[in-house]
Amino acid sequence: MSESEQYSRNTLMDFIDYRPLDIEICDVTLRDGEQTPGVVFSKEQKLAVASELDSMGIEVIEAGFPVVSAYEKEIVKEIANQGFNSRICCLSRAVKGDVDAALECDVDIVSIFIAMSDMHLKYKYHRSLEDMLGCAKEAIEYATDHGLKVRFAAEDASRTPVDRLKQAFKEVEKDYKVQYVSLADTVGILNPKTTHYLVSEIFKSVNTSICIHCHDDLGMATANTLAAAEAGAKQLHTTVNAIGERAGNASLEEVLVALRVQYGIDRYDTTKLNALSRMVSEYSGITPSVNKAIVGQNAFTHESGIHVAAILEEPRTYELFLPEMVGGKRNLVVGKHTGTKALKGIINSIGFCLEREELCALIEKVKVCTEEKRKSISRDQLEKMITQVKQEQKTPGSEKEKFSI
Ligand SMILES: CC(=O)SCCNC(=O)CCNC(=O)[C@H](O)C(C)(C)COP(=O)(O)OP(=O)(O)OC[C@H]1O[C@@H](n2cnc3c(N)ncnc32)[C@H](O)[C@@H]1OP(=O)(O)O
Ligand SMILES: O=C(O)CCC(=O)C(=O)O
Numbered sequence: 001m002s003e004s005e006q007y008s009r010n011t012l013m014d015f016i017d018y019r020p021l022d023i024e025i026c027d028v029t030l031r032d033g034e035q036t037p038g039v040v041f042s043k044e045q046k047l048a049v050a051s052e053l054d055s056m057g058i059e060v061i062e063a064g065f066p067v068v069s070a071y072e073k074e075i076v077k078e079i080a081n082q083g084f085n086s087r088i089c090c091l092s093r094a095v096k097g098d099v100d101a102a103l104e105c106d107v108d109i110v111s112i113f114i115a116m117s118d119m120h121l122k123y124k125y126h127r128s129l130e131d132m133l134g135c136a137k138e139a140i141e142y143a144t145d146h147g148l149k150v151r152f153a154a155e156d157a158s159r160t161p162v163d164r165l166k167q168a169f170k171e172v173e174k175d176y177k178v179q180y181v182s183l184a185d186t187v188g189i190l191n192p193k194t195t196h197y198l199v200s201e202i203f204k205s206v207n208t209s210i211c212i213h214c215h216d217d218l219g220m221a222t223a224n225t226l227a228a229a230e231a232g233a234k235q236l237h238t239t240v241n242a243i244g245e246r247a248g249n250a251s252l253e254e255v256l257v258a259l260r261v262q263y264g265i266d267r268y269d270t271t272k273l274n275a276l277s278r279m280v281s282e283y284s285g286i287t288p289s290v291n292k293a294i295v296g297q298n299a300f301t302h303e304s305g306i307h308v309a310a311i312l313e314e315p316r317t318y319e320l321f322l323p324e325m326v327g328g329k330r331n332l333v334v335g336k337h338t339g340t341k342a343l344k345g346i347i348n349s350i351g352f353c354l355e356r357e358e359l360c361a362l363i364e365k366v367k368v369c370t371e372e373k374r375k376s377i378s379r380d381q382l383e384k385m386i387t388q389v390k391q392e393q394k395t396p397g398s399e400k401e402k403f404s405i
Pocket of ligand 1: 186
C-alpha cells in the first residue's frame with residue numbers, strides 16, 4: 001500500500017469489530033432493472049450486459065422473468081446457454097406455469113417468490129398465509145423434482161412479522177432443498193439498523209444462505225445491502241446504475257466499490273464499471289445523475305481551487321479512490337471557484353506557460369466571465385482567454401477585452 005493509500009484508509013474501521021464478509025453478488029439489472037417504467041431491453045442488449053457482468057466476476061445474473069412473454073423466455077434461455085461462469089437465475093411466481101417456463105430456459109436457479117405480509121395477503125392475493133405458503137411449497141417441490149436449484153424469496157419481507165418469516169423458512173428448509181432464502185425490502189422501508197436486525201434474526205434461525213434485495217425509496221439501498229452483509233447475508237442483489245422499480249435498487253457500482261474499499265473484497269473487475277454504466281444508460285435511456293457515486297459525470301470532476309491545488313500534488317487528498325479503479329477519468333474544470341495554483345497547473349498541462357501577472361489577469365477574467373454567465377469554461381474558451389490575456393499584457397494600457405462564453 002502506497003503512503004497516500006495508507007493515509008486514505010478509513011482508520012475508524014479498525015475500532016469496529018467487523019467479521020470478514022462471505023458474500024456473492026446477484027445482479028438483477030435484467031429483471032428488476034427492466035421493471036423500471038418504460039425500459040425494455042432487446043435480446044442483444046441483455047446478452048451484452050450479461051456478458052459484461054460475467055466478465056467482471058459477478059456470481060449470479062438474474063436474467064429475467066420468463067413468463068412475462070415469449071421473447072423474454074427466449075432471451076433468458078439464450079443467456080443461460082452462453083456458457084458464462086456466472087450462474088443464471090430467473091424469477092417465478094409460486095405457480096406451476098412459471099416454473100415450467102423457467103425449466104424451458106435451462107437456468108441454474110429459479111427464484112420462487114411469495115409475499116407473506118398482511119398487506120399483500122389481504123390486498124394482492126386475497127388469500128391466506130397458509131394458502132400462499134402451500135403454493136410456494138408446491139412450486140418449490142415441482143422445481144426441485146425437475147432438477148432446478150431454488151431460491152425461496154419473501155417479497156415484502158421487511159413488512160412481514162419476523163417470526164412468520166422464520167417459521168416459513170424453517171418449514172421450507174425442513175421439507176425441501178433450497179439453495180437460498182431471500183429477504184426483499186420491496187418498498188425500501190428499511191434502514192441499516194433494521195436491516196441488520198432482520199438479517200441477524202433470520203441468520204440465527206435458518207441453515208440456508210440468505211439473500212438481500214433492497215430498494216432505494218429512502219436512498220438507503222446500498223447502505224442496507226452492506227448492513228445485511230455484515231449481519232450474515234450471503235447474496236447481495238444489485239442493479240447497474242441502481243435502476244429498478246420506482247427509486248431503483250442497490251447500485252452495483254456502489255456495492256462493489258464499497259466492498260473493495262471498505263471490506264477489502266477485490267475479486268470483481270471494477271475497472272469495467274464506467275463502461276457498463278454507459279452501456280446500461282444507453283440501453284435503458286436513463287442517465288445517472290451527474291453527482292451519482294462512481295459513475296456520475298461529476299464523480300471525478302473538480303473545480304474548487306483548494307481541491308484542485310491539492311489534487312495536482314496528490315489526487316487522494318480529495319478522491320477516496322482513483323478513477324482508474326472504476327474505469328473513470330479525472331476532469332479538472334476551470335470556473336468561478338478556480339484558484340491560481342489550480343489554473344497554473346491546468347494551463348501548464350495543456351502546454352501554456354504564463355507569467356505571474358498574466359496568470360492573475362487570467363484568473364480575474366475567469367471569475368468575471370463565469371459569474372456573469374453562471375457556468376464553467378470549456379477548454380477552447382480557456383485557450384482563447386489565454387491568448388487575449390497575453391495580448392493585453394503585451395500592450396499595457398490597452399482596454400481589456402470582455403470575454404464571452
Ligand atoms: C416485487 C417484484 O418485483 S415482483 C415481480 C414484478 N414483475 C412483473 O410483474 C413482471 C411483469 N408482469 C407481467 O408481465 C404480468 O403481470 C405477468 C405475466 C407476470 C402475469 O400476468 P397475468 O397473468 O395477466 O396476471 P396479472 O398481472 O393480472 O395478475 C397477477 C396475478 O399473479 C398473482 N401473483 C402475484 N404474485 C404471485 C406469486 N408470488 N405467486 C403466485 N401468484 C402470484 C396475483 O395474485 C394475480 O393473480 P390473479 O390473476 O389470480 O388475481
Ligand atoms: O427477493 C427477490 O429476489 C425478488 C423480490 C423483488 O424483486 C422485490 O420484492 O422487490
